[in-house]
Amino acid sequence: MKTAIVVEDEYLACEELKYLIRKYSDLNIIAEFSDGLQALEFLQSTQVDVAFLDINIPSINGMILAKSLYNSKSQPAIIFTTAYKEHAAEAFEIEAFDYLLKPYTEDRVEKTLSKLSAELYPAAMPIVASDSSINLYQGSRIRVIEVSDIIYASANGKITDVETVHGSFTSPLMLSEFVEKADNAKFFKAHRSYWINLDKIEEITPWHSGTYRLKCKGVETLIPVSRSNIKEFRERMGL
Structure with a gap:
């Protein structure tokens, strides 16, 4: 099972995101943080497959956190969850997997998780079940x-x-x-x-x-x- 962390300092937003991740994927959320520095320290010793990052968080913001992970051997797929669209270009530069703008919809999160599954499990799915x-x-x-x-x-x-x-x-x-x-x-x-x-x-x-x-x-x-x-x-x- 693939693992994930959620970095979000708003309690309700964090709970909603975790609910949708569990509903539309089999990702195992192994930790959650409301502080960017705590998340960075965790990731320096623990490898995860996916990181859901808010940008406006205490200590160090989510973009700085993502840049610190960029090109590392254990770089997870980064999915930003933010109300700030002006950081989208920076997210593209560090090859973030997706950029979810708040308030996001359940349908939007589902599509992101569907794409993520295709990326994480490319060999797990037989392509054709039958001729029809x-x-x-x-x-x-x-x-x-x-x-x-x-x-x-x-x-x-x-x-x-x-x-x-x-x-x-x-x-x-x-x-x-x-x-x-x-x-x-x-x-x-x-x-x-x-x-x-x-x-x-x-x-x-x-x-x-x-x-x-x-x-x-x-x-x-x-x-x-x-x-x-x-x-x-x-x-x-x-x-």
């Missing part, structure tokens, strides 16, 4: 999903976010690899970052330069059709 289903992450859980239940998949760096009729999931594959593994005649690569189930399209809206934006059943995200794919899309949809 695929295994996807939701937090630390693996769900077997019928490929026909996928609404769309979108690129998210080295992993793929997958929206389904059963909720949001993650695959540890890049989008191009995911498309190959979950091959289905009903799917269409609308854009270099989006792969969509044509059966789930609810509305097609004309957009600029003769392109379209697509609204799918059950989701609010509008998916673009790139100019290079317009001709094939019209043919597939009989437009």
Whole structure:
């Protein structure tokens, strides 16, 4: 089991975050701190896999703490939990795993933990369960999903976010690899970052330069059709 610490000086915020971590992951929270220096001293003698860091904390702030861990042999994945968006660029420089802005939503935390699970357990999941289903992450859980239940998949760096009729999931594959593994005649690569189930399209809206934006059943995200794919899309949809 992977381990984590929470560094947060607000009691209620700390309790909420711990609740969500336990609900959507199997991370073992082995310690919590309200003081940055105490957390640093702990991490100098104890290795953990993930550190959830508030930035505005006593003694040394979370950003200084994270920088002190950067490039260390035991550097954990850093997830900032803060109300201060101006530190996002610094977080990027030290390769923080994510930057959660308060007040964060349960859905936002769930997606972060789902991505984290794909990062921490890349070899733990068999990719294809059968010819018609695929295994996807939701937090630390693996769900077997019928490929026909996928609404769309979108690129998210080295992993793929997958929206389904059963909720949001993650695959540890890049989008191009995911498309190959979950091959289905009903799917269409609308854009270099989006792969969509044509059966789930609810509305097609004309957009600029003769392109379209697509609204799918059950989701609010509008998916673009790139100019290079317009001709094939019209043919597939009989437009």
